Amino acid sequence: MSETTQAIDSPQKIAKNPKKSQNPQSRRSIVEFLGSMNLAVTLLVMLAIASVIGTVLKQDQAVQDYIIKFGPFWAEVFRDLGLFHVYGAAWFILVLLFLLVSTATCVTRNTPGFLKEMKQYSENLSINAIKHQPLTTEFDLAMPQPQAVQKIGETLTAYGYKFKQKVHQDGTLVFAGLKGQWNRLGYLLTHISIIIICIGALFDSNLLLKYRELTGQLAPETRPIPLNQIPKKSWVGKDNFSFRGSINIPEGQSADVLFLPYEEGFLVQKLPFKIKVKDFRIEFYDTGMPKSFESDIVLTAPELDKPIEKTISVNHPLIYKNYAIYQSSFGDGGTKLKIKVYPLLSPKVNPIEINTAVDQVEPLKTPVGTFKAEFNDFKLFNVVPASEEEKKKTGKKMHNNGPTIIFKVRDEQGQAWEYENYMQPTLQEGRWFYMTGVRTVPSEPFRYLFIPADEHKSKQRFFEFLALLNNPQQVEKILRKAFPKSDKISEKDYNLQIKLMQQLVTLFRQKGFDGITDFVQKNVPKDQQKKVSDFYFGQTSLALQTLYFEFLKQKGRVKPEDTDINDFDKKWFEDALAAINNINHYGPPMYFELESFKQIQSTGLQITKSPGKNIVYFGSALLVLGVFFLFYVRLRRVWVALIPETEETTHVIMAAKDNKNLPETETEFALLAEQIKHTK
Amino acid sequence: MNTATYDPKLDQNRQPKLDFKSPRNLIWSALVLLAALLAWQTYGDLMNTFEKGILTGVTAGLIVLGVLWSRVQILLLAVAGMTYIAFWSYQLHGNDVKVQDQAFFLKFFVSSQTATMWMNVLFIFAMVAYFIALFKQSEFVGKVATFLVWSAVAFGLTGMMVRWRESYLINPDYGHIPLSSLYEVFILFVIVTSLIYLYYEQKMKTKALGGFVMLVVSAAVGFILWYTFDRHANVIQPLVPALKSYWMKIHVPANFIGYGAFSLAAMVGLAYLITDKLAEKNPNSPFVKAMPSLEKMDDLMYKSISLGFAFFTIATILGAMWAAEAWGGYWSWDPKETWALIVWLNYAAWLHVRMTKGWRGRPLAWWALVGLIVTTFAFLGVNMFLSGLHSYGTL
Numbered sequence A: 001m002s003e004t005t006q007a008i009d010s011p012q013k014i015a016k017n018p019k020k021s022q023n024p025q026s027r028r029s030i031v032e033f034l035g036s037m038n039l040a041v042t043l044l045v046m047l048a049i050a051s052v053i054g055t056v057l058k059q060d061q062a063v064q065d066y067i068i069k070f071g072p073f074w075a076e077v078f079r080d081l082g083l084f085h086v087y088g089a090a091w092f093i094l095v096l097l098f099l100l101v102s103t104a105t106c107v108t109r110n111t112p113g114f115l116k117e118m119k120q121y122s123e124n125l126s127i128n129a130i131k132h133q134p135l136t137t138e139f140d141l142a143m144p145q146p147q148a149v150q151k152i153g154e155t156l157t158a159y160g161y162k163f164k165q166k167v168h169q170d171g172t173l174v175f176a177g178l179k180g181q182w183n184r185l186g187y188l189l190t191h192i193s194i195i196i197i198c199i200g201a202l203f204d205s206n207l208l209l210k211y212r213e214l215t216g217q218l219a220p221e222t223r224p225i226p227l228n229q230i231p232k233k234s235w236v237g238k239d240n241f242s243f244r245g246s247i248n249i250p251e252g253q254s255a256d257v258l259f260l261p262y263e264e265g266f267l268v269q270k271l272p273f274k275i276k277v278k279d280f281r282i283e284f285y286d287t288g289m290p291k292s293f294e295s296d297i298v299l300t301a302p303e304l305d306k307p308i309e310k311t312i313s314v315n316h317p318l319i320y321k322n323y324a325i326y327q328s329s330f331g332d333g334g335t336k337l338k339i340k341v342y343p344l345l346s347p348k349v350n351p352i353e354i355n356t357a358v359d360q361v362e363p364l365k366t367p368v369g370t371f372k373a374e375f376n377d378f379k380l381f382n383v384v385p386a387s388e389e390e391k392k393k394t395g396k397k398m399h400n401n402g403p404t405i406i407f408k409v410r411d412e413q414g415q416a417w418e419y420e421n422y423m424q425p426t427l428q429e430g431r432w433f434y435m436t437g438v439r440t441v442p443s444e445p446f447r448y449l450f451i452p453a454d455e456h457k458s459k460q461r462f463f464e465f466l467a468l469l470n471n472p473q474q475v476e477k478i479l480r481k482a483f484p485k486s487d488k489i490s491e492k493d494y495n496l497q498i499k500l501m502q503q504l505v506t507l508f509r510q511k512g513f514d515g516i517t518d519f520v521q522k523n524v525p526k527d528q529q530k531k532v533s534d535f536y537f538g539q540t541s542l543a544l545q546t547l548y549f550e551f552l553k554q555k556g557r558v559k560p561e562d563t564d565i566n567d568f569d570k571k572w573f574e575d576a577l578a579a580i581n582n583i584n585h586y587g588p589p590m591y592f593e594l595e596s597f598k599q600i601q602s603t604g605l606q607i608t609k610s611p612g613k614n615i616v617y618f619g620s621a622l623l624v625l626g627v628f629f630l631f632y633v634r635l636r637r638v639w640v641a642l643i644p645e646t647e648e649t650t651h652v653i654m655a656a657k658d659n660k661n662l663p664e665t666e667t668e669f670a671l672l673a674e675q676i677k678h679t680k
Numbered sequence B: 001m002n003t004a005t006y007d008p009k010l011d012q013n014r015q016p017k018l019d020f021k022s023p024r025n026l027i028w029s030a031l032v033l034l035a036a037l038l039a040w041q042t043y044g045d046l047m048n049t050f051e052k053g054i055l056t057g058v059t060a061g062l063i064v065l066g067v068l069w070s071r072v073q074i075l076l077l078a079v080a081g082m083t084y085i086a087f088w089s090y091q092l093h094g095n096d097v098k099v100q101d102q103a104f105f106l107k108f109f110v111s112s113q114t115a116t117m118w119m120n121v122l123f124i125f126a127m128v129a130y131f132i133a134l135f136k137q138s139e140f141v142g143k144v145a146t147f148l149v150w151s152a153v154a155f156g157l158t159g160m161m162v163r164w165r166e167s168y169l170i171n172p173d174y175g176h177i178p179l180s181s182l183y184e185v186f187i188l189f190v191i192v193t194s195l196i197y198l199y200y201e202q203k204m205k206t207k208a209l210g211g212f213v214m215l216v217v218s219a220a221v222g223f224i225l226w227y228t229f230d231r232h233a234n235v236i237q238p239l240v241p242a243l244k245s246y247w248m249k250i251h252v253p254a255n256f257i258g259y260g261a262f263s264l265a266a267m268v269g270l271a272y273l274i275t276d277k278l279a280e281k282n283p284n285s286p287f288v289k290a291m292p293s294l295e296k297m298d299d300l301m302y303k304s305i306s307l308g309f310a311f312f313t314i315a316t317i318l319g320a321m322w323a324a325e326a327w328g329g330y331w332s333w334d335p336k337e338t339w340a341l342i343v344w345l346n347y348a349a350w351l352h353v354r355m356t357k358g359w360r361g362r363p364l365a366w367w368a369l370v371g372l373i374v375t376t377f378a379f380l381g382v383n384m385f386l387s388g389l390h391s392y393g394t395l
């Protein structure tokens, strides 16, 4: 026991049970150790360090991620140390338990002493002992002792002291004053509250599940498999008395299970009720950030006569018995999608239609191989900052680009391309484009292809023009018609020239302008490259322009007598060439058009049963109360000995002791002494 | 109570008595009540039961605070006056938030942006003045320094009040108390730290410590300036759904009393260590003479950490209760929560070695200083380096 916690005459000594001292030495020293300050501070520091590890090292990630980060060796070591799930690790729980035991020991050892100290006035102190207190003073008072006794009693009361009096044989009267006993209660409250909070937290921990796992009754599932295939060993029944898990329920559907994250996998918790989600609503700010989301849920249980209907939202859960149902997230619940897949290498525009939904995988058999399309997500809004001109025009800071689908296309080797396709065109520099983004590495940003919209704001013209370029026979036919053979060249040369143009068009279609440059660099001697390249580019653009002009004529956009095309069609041509130039970087030759959709959202609920919560709250309340008593109430003792000297004078010896060694103690004592000295 | 022997004149240094019956305090109480009623009447529709409860609590709290510490009365009257000018000026211009760049008072004094800038500047001036006062031994400059801190606090509080209003003017959907983003809580931090310091300065006569405390305040001001000019964090953003709760109004201020008090303790620790070092060399140097005694600084450190610990305890518990309501669990080992626990354990250990082992002075001063690093990490580092449920205020 340290000196500051001891009262003057060591109530601890008195409090000590005589039987205890007969206990074997070792028993006592274990208790000593458990209740020692050094252990307590060590445990506090250990807890803090463990917590630091737990926040700096990302917890509960997939094993592979850790192996990538730390290498197989260290990942294994860290895993065995439980560093990837610190807060559930055995040693962490052990530290907590030790803290509990240590605090409990400390409280048990100190309580009798402190309780005694709260009640004890120490009025039996001898004059000599009074003189040896930390603060003392002596003086004479010009009044008879009985009068002094009355007045000083009043002063002590005015200063908030309660006191006891003791009359010695020689007539000396000793006041033993005491105030601020609540301070000791503060110690008890804070330390008992720690124990209570730890017990509450243990109720809410997964100790029961840990026990079952250790005894082989329970095994977490790690594979992403459908509910009905999850083995019984990964299920937890209604007998689990505390849990916290989550479930996604699509609108219109219901669920009576919960997924509990557990180590590297999860467990399935059976619920004693069923939750149906009638509707999910989300509102957005004009920045596109979610403003609020809420679900209309219906809870049915065998014991209920009538189902409970309630709308829950963030910060407004539904409490049913000792279960709490929270709105925690939202997502796509399998939005129905009608998709048109345009083949990008076909000489004809004949898209395949598929009806699918988010979270589904569609096999695609194409002439260029078999693929799988995985539809990952659907977003109704894509809000981006508006351009400066738009801001001026509409006054709005944000702009909605409309719905998108996010999906992956995977080839037979398993390589995947991820796409983000917009359903509606967006305006760029006054022209409308359909944006489609592609990437092969998830951490990279999307690279966008801009498909120009035609006069009907549709992609139709683009796909038709592309089909034309994909059709060498048609290209050759048009070129022959546009450039009839003149008499000046031979049949062979003419054929060669047309063939060259047609092949350049095909090369451009397949590899873009870079393809032509590459071809020249590989096949033409260095000194002639520039000349040939200029010639090829000239021929390519002549051929493309010619094809486009013919194409427009066929569509009736250009009258037979016209020699030029309008500005819109000119710009469109440039944009189309820019898009086609990049199409060879677009992955498998398909474009997915979102034709229509029916949005189905899902709501993410979190459901908890936490019997320890109220225990923890109760402990917390005690803790706050206790902390204030400890800090803002000081246990103060004062002694005033009144020794009758003559009929008219009394000798006064004053002393004081404070359980905290603060500068105020001294000034307060001086003040009280001054007050008593001036007693009239 | 009044006895023949009891002489109140001798009693001036005792704990402050709550004397509600002096004319000044009666007027003060009436004014606070009036302001609360006005707020209730004007904004009552926007408040739910809990928020009305908070308003009631704040009213009572302000009355008590003003009676306990009369200078707060003047501060809050100044804040109320400036806030009124701002509201009135907005009203005059059709409540269009854009007039803050045109209307005279708003542009130069009381729009939230300008008031905050005044606060920043005044804090820096205050630091300089405190140090001049310390080295030149000038009592007058010392008074000016204290006045500058009070003015900075007044401007800071005005800036917060006006920002609160502005958030509604931009878009009623956006409206919220400015305690939600890292930028906003930094302003709260400098205000709270300064107020706690001012309290102890008056009570314990520790003007010489002002410059040291203003070091940490000025560092925070530097952050606010960088955050404003480089990141434009001063732009008012709407709240994410999880933050839309009355809990924010109590959890955040409680937390910042904790952070503020811990920072104050760290700066006192710094002053302690410097003084201690210099006293070793020359106990009679003018600097050592000008500083408060080592015992006084040690005591202030303890008082400040106690205050911080008490409020940090409350704040953490309130945070747990909020988490239980918003995320479905009172404790999730989310990095911010966990770091709050680390901070709390750190100061619990500090208090234990002081109380039960009787440590004093130098080691505790070092510990308080290191504690500031831990606290800063919990406050700022978690948002910068760790992700979690609390990642609202990411840099």
Ligand code: HEM
Binding pocket: A004, A005, A035, A036, A037, A038, A040, A044, A099, A102, A103, A104, A106, A107, A187, A190, A191, A194, A627, A630, A631, B306, B348, B351, B352, B355, B356
């Ligand atoms: C997480 C665990 C604990 C917490 C949060 C805690 C908290 C506190 C606090 C806040 C104080 C007040 C310090 C002051 O008055 O300035 C205190 C005092 C004290 N604690 Fe703990 N404590 C804990 C565990 C323990 C343990 C395990 C022991 C036993 C070794 C212990 C023994 C004491 C003692 C003897 C005092 C001094 C009481 C007095 O004389 O006023 N504490 N504790």
